Amino acid sequence: MLALEELVAEDSYARLVDVFVDALPLEELGFTQTTCQKEGRPPYHPAVLLKLYMYGYRHGLRSSSKLHQACLVNVELWWLLKGLKPSARTICYFRHNNAAAFKKAFRHFVLMLKEWKLIDGETIAIDSFKIRAQNSLKQNFNQKKINNHLEYIDGKIEQYRKEIDEADSLFQQSELMNKIHRQKKKHETYKKIEKELTESGQSQLSRVDPEARAVVLHRNIVNVGYNVQAGCDSKHKLFVNAQTGAVNDTHALADMAIEAKELLGVKKMKTLTDKGYTTGAELARCAENDITTYSSPKAHSSQKNGLYDMQDFIYNEKEDTYTCPAGSTLHTNGTVYQKGKHRVKHYKTKACKGCAVRHLCTKNKNGRFIERGIHQKALEENAKRVNENPDYYRKRQQVTEHQFGTLKRQWGFTHTLVKGKENVLAEVHLTFSVYNLLRCMQILGTEKLRMLLKELASLFFDQIGLFENRISHSFFLIRQKSILKNVPSVGL
Ligand code: SF4
Numbered sequence: 001m002l003a004l005e006e007l008v009a010e011d012s013y014a015r016l017v018d019v020f021v022d023a024l025p026l027e028e029l030g031f032t033q034t035t036c037q038k039e040g041r042p043p044y045h046p047a048v049l050l051k052l053y054m055y056g057y058r059h060g061l062r063s064s065s066k067l068h069q070a071c072l073v074n075v076e077l078w079w080l081l082k083g084l085k086p087s088a089r090t091i092c093y094f095r096h097n098n099a100a101a102f103k104k105a106f107r108h109f110v111l112m113l114k115e116w117k118l119i120d121g122e123t124i125a126i127d128s129f130k131i132r133a134q135n136s137l138k139q140n141f142n143q144k145k146i147n148n149h150l151e152y153i154d155g156k157i158e159q160y161r162k163e164i165d166e167a168d169s170l171f172q173q174s175e176l177m178n179k180i181h182r183q184k185k186k187h188e189t190y191k192k193i194e195k196e197l198t199e200s201g202q203s204q205l206s207r208v209d210p211e212a213r214a215v216v217l218h219r220n221i222v223n224v225g226y227n228v229q230a231g232c233d234s235k236h237k238l239f240v241n242a243q244t245g246a247v248n249d250t251h252a253l254a255d256m257a258i259e260a261k262e263l264l265g266v267k268k269m270k271t272l273t274d275k276g277y278t279t280g281a282e283l284a285r286c287a288e289n290d291i292t293t294y295s296s297p298k299a300h301s302s303q304k305n306g307l308y309d310m311q312d313f314i315y316n317e318k319e320d321t322y323t324c325p326a327g328s329t330l331h332t333n334g335t336v337y338q339k340g341k342h343r344v345k346h347y348k349t350k351a352c353k354g355c356a357v358r359h360l361c362t363k364n365k366n367g368r369f370i371e372r373g374i375h376q377k378a379l380e381e382n383a384k385r386v387n388e389n390p391d392y393y394r395k396r397q398q399v400t401e402h403q404f405g406t407l408k409r410q411w412g413f414t415h416t417l418v419k420g421k422e423n424v425l426a427e428v429h430l431t432f433s434v435y436n437l438l439r440c441m442q443i444l445g446t447e448k449l450r451m452l453l454k455e456l457a458s459l460f461f462d463q464i465g466l467f468e469n470r471i472s473h474s475f476f477l478i479r480q481k482s483i484l485k486n487v488p489s490v491g492l
Contacts, residue, residue, distance in 0.1 A: 004079040011446040013438070014076040017054045019450050020437060021047050023457040029108060030101040044086050049094040050105075051080050057434045060412050062427075064092035095418065099426035106429035107263060109436060110240055114264055116452060118443060121264035123234035125272040125399035126256045128249050129408065132225040132415035133212030133424070140214050140224045142204040146194045153187045209419040213247045226416065226424050230432070231260045232400045234272070236443055239403065239432040240264065244425055249276035253295065254285035261291060270294060272396035280342070280375025283382050294393050297383035308361045313370060317377070322347050322370055326355055330370055344371040407431060 008014055024047075027035070031046035055077060056067045068088040071077050095102075113119045160176045160183070167173045197205040206212040206224055217223045229252050231240040241260045246252060253273055261269045268290050275296040286293045313330070314323045322330040328351035336343050352358060352367025362368035373379070386393050407413040413431055416424045440449050 004075070007075045008079045012076060013058055013441075014055055014080045016437065016441060016446060016450060016453075017051050017058075018080055019453040019457060021051045021054065023112075023453045024050075024105055024108065026050070026101075029104040031098055031105075032101075044084065044090060044094075046094070046098065046101075048081055048084055049086060049091060052077065052086070052091065053095065053430060054434055054437070055080055057411070057431055058438065060410075062412075062417055064088040064095070067091050095426065095430075096423065099422045102426040102429045102433075106239075106433045107241075109433055110238075110263060112456070113238055113436065113440070116444075118236050118440065119233040119238055119240065119264065120235045121233065121240075121260070121266040121269060123270045123272060123395070123399070124231045124240060124257065124260050125234060125396050126229065126231050126253060126277065127274065127396075127400040127404070128227050128229045128252070128276075129404040130215050130217050130225050130227050131413065131424075132217070132223055133206070133209045134416065134419050135206045135208040135212045135224045137214070137222070137224055139207040140204060140212070141193050141197060141207070142214075143194070143197065146190055146197065149190050150187065150194075153183050153190070157183050157187075211419075211421045211424075215247050226421070228424075228428055229256050230400065230403070230428075231256050232403065234395060234399045236439065237399055237403065238436050238439055242425065242428045242432055244428065245421055249273075250279050251282060253277040253279070253282040253293070254289075254291075257286050257291045257293075258289050261289065268292070272393065272399065274396065278379070278382070280373045280379045283378040284375040287378055287381075292385070293378075293382050294386050294389065294396075295382055296393070297379070297386055307363070308368075310370070315372070315376075322372075324349070324351075324368065325361070326351070326357055328352075328355070330368075332372075336374060339371065343374045345374065346371060403435060407435065 026046050031050070033043040033046060036042050052067055052071065056062060056070060059070075061067050061070050065088040068086065068091055071081060071085040110119065114121065157180055160180045164173050164176045167176060193205065193207070204214055209224075212224045212226060214222055215225050215227050217225065226244045227247055227249070229243040229249070231242070232238065233240050241256065241263060243252065243256055243259070253271065257269065257271045270292045271286065271294065273293070273295040275298055278295040278298050283293050283295065308325055312325045315321075316323065320332060324330060328349045330347040330349045332345045332347045334345070336345055346369055348367060348369040350367075352362065355361065355367075358367070411431070416427055418424055418427055444452070
């Protein structure tokens, strides 16, 4: 004598998930199996599985088997999924087969938030966090690691050979021969890995998840994982975009900022980032795209050698020269040189030969020469902005970072359950969608948010003509139930 409806609280997160997923144009977003084939057993509608994932990730239920178990025992899930209990395999394949759709759904949600004026795109704080991959450190190799293993094995073989010469009995000799044989097998394995590494053209090789990389998880602790970039809007600290791939933040700023700007459709944008993102080329790319950066400046590398540092040299932009502390002018021949990953111009003067303060300036026998990166101007402008607006820059930590604490500590998102960059990003986008939904709940209140979502859902069903989708969804549910009850299914 109990209705499921009564068992789910009015302000339950499950009810929010229900209306949220119904308000998404799942077919347009690329979710598979949105329509039913005429023949065969009907699959689960993606709305059912997406609701399950969105509910599960909120409660730390991420693996497909845990989600399946929850479907069997969790009352809110009985209500949310209308009694359906998809198998662990079905749940798992849904996440795997809809990686791109998860990203689109997240972006769609971000645009909804912009429409509701919860995101304004004025200032985006970008930061990263690391998660472990489905690949142990033992299964990650670089050339140095392989060399160490080979050296150790060669040493062992040499040691066993010496021990054979000194062995007293045939039994001991045969034991040692076996040990040599085993070490030779290991040697062959490492040689194969070395070949794979060379052929891949990469600096490291992860054998279980080839796209995972050795990253510094915390201080000096290295493990195999992904470095996830996250952009957060400063208005309500909601996630805007995410990327992954590189092991550090050096070249992530421009891609992240441009992606966020294009998604939000704003003409100008400001970004807040820490020192790890401060690279001349990235700052210059942002400036070209009307993005004003506030990235913590890095000290010049020549600062700590006890000689005149770069701040003692004044750059004259108009003439493209430097004036040194002795008042001489350093000129460039205009050539741009490649120095590692940077492109620089050289500046020097003949006045160094007879300079009275040369011992304070340089130890180079040819006199002081200055290297100026071609993006130095962008670095200097960025440093000026940060130094002149310390309070604004301080907002960075308030806008970002604390979300990572919630995701990692409260929800256990310290590792990914999937392999490959695209699938990992799908998990990230799903988690960010859940976070944004909960954050909206706090900002707007459950009732107002449900009302907005319901309005959107009705607009979506009426105007985009996907009402049939809902009908088809209902038929899916009816058919699923009829199968469960062993009664003839309803024809579509
Ligand atoms: S050594 Fe050359 S660059 Fe340095 S202060 Fe003297 S003249 Fe200027």
